[in-house]
Amino acid sequence: MEIERKWMVTGWPTDLEAEEVYLMDQGYISVRPTVRIRREELVGVKTEHVLCFKGSPIDNGLAREEIETVIDEELYQKLKNLIGLPLIHKERRQYRLADGHVLEVNSVDPGTETAFSYAEVEFESLGEAKDWQPANAGLAEYLKNECTGIPGSSMGEYWMETRLGFEKIWNRG
Numbered sequence: 001m002e003i004e005r006k007w008m009v010t011g012w013p014t015d016l017e018a019e020e021v022y023l024m025d026q027g028y029i030s031v032r033p034t035v036r037i038r039r040e041e042l043v044g045v046k047t048e049h050v051l052c053f054k055g056s057p058i059d060n061g062l063a064r065e066e067i068e069t070v071i072d073e074e075l076y077q078k079l080k081n082l083i084g085l086p087l088i089h090k091e092r093r094q095y096r097l098a099d100g101h102v103l104e105v106n107s108v109d110p111g112t113e114t115a116f117s118y119a120e121v122e123f124e125s126l127g128e129a130k131d132w133q134p135a136n137a138g139l140a141e142y143l144k145n146e147c148t149g150i151p152g153s154s155m156g157e158y159w160m161e162t163r164l165g166f167e168k169i170w171n172r173g
Contacts, residue, residue, distance in 0.1 A: 002054070002066040003129050004122045006153065008145040011117060012105055015138070018093035025087040027080060027163075031156035037071075037079045039087075049076035061149020062129050085163045088155065097121075097137045108155075114162050119143060 012018075026038040034054035041047040048070050055065035071079075080087065088109060095103040105119045119142075123129040134143035147153040160166040 001063055002122065003063040003124070003126060004120045005062065005129055005132070005146065005148045007119045007134075007143045008147055008153075009105060009117050009119045009142060012093060012107075013095060013103070013139070013142050016095040016097075016103070019096050020094040022090075022092040022094075024090040024092060026090065026155070027083045027085065027087040028156055028159045029079065029083060031160055034156050036156075037076055037083070039076060049073055051075075051079070057149065059126055062126055088159060088162075097139075099137055101132070101137070103137075103139070108158070109162070114158075118147070 021043045023041045023043060024038055026036055029035040029037065033056070034052070036052045036054070038050045038052065039047065040050060049072065051069050051071045053067045057064045091107045091110065093105050095105070097103055101121050101123070103119055103121055105117060107115070107117050109115050121132065123132065134140050151157075
């Protein structure tokens with residue numbers, strides 16, 4: 001089960017140092033249900049290819065079932081060719097917070113007119129997710145535009161808008 005909250009943000013946090021940086025390309029075989037491929041390069045360390053399945057959101061978008069499995073590059077390339085559209089480019093920086101949580105900040109399609117950034121924090125339980133406050137991590141100003149559970153604020157919706165030409169539905173704040 002994936003339990004997370006999400007915020008639209010501007011740029012990278014200025015008072016934190018990134019522990020890990022990923023360069024990613026991701027595409028969607030299906031949006032409903034979500035079936036996604038992703039190339040994840042942990043800069044300077046390793047690259048993995050991942051096939052991901054996501055269930056329907058529950059509890060106001062705080063959680064959903066998620067199954068990820070590493071696939072080989074050959075299968076990734078076949079699925080990428082099957083999609084036949086430009087993949088979404090992302091840079092993700094991960095920051096360890098004082099309370100032990102990890103802040104993941106993503107820059108999506110940098111350099112394009114649809115570029116934007118968002119941040120996520122994952123949790124162990126729904127109660128923990130509901131109780132967690134950005135101010136307690138010193139991030140009240142940075143994480144002020146929460147979009148958890150707001151229709152149109154998923155990467156799948158962004159895919160449909162920017163790759164499939166659906167009407168603008170993405171909530172970029």
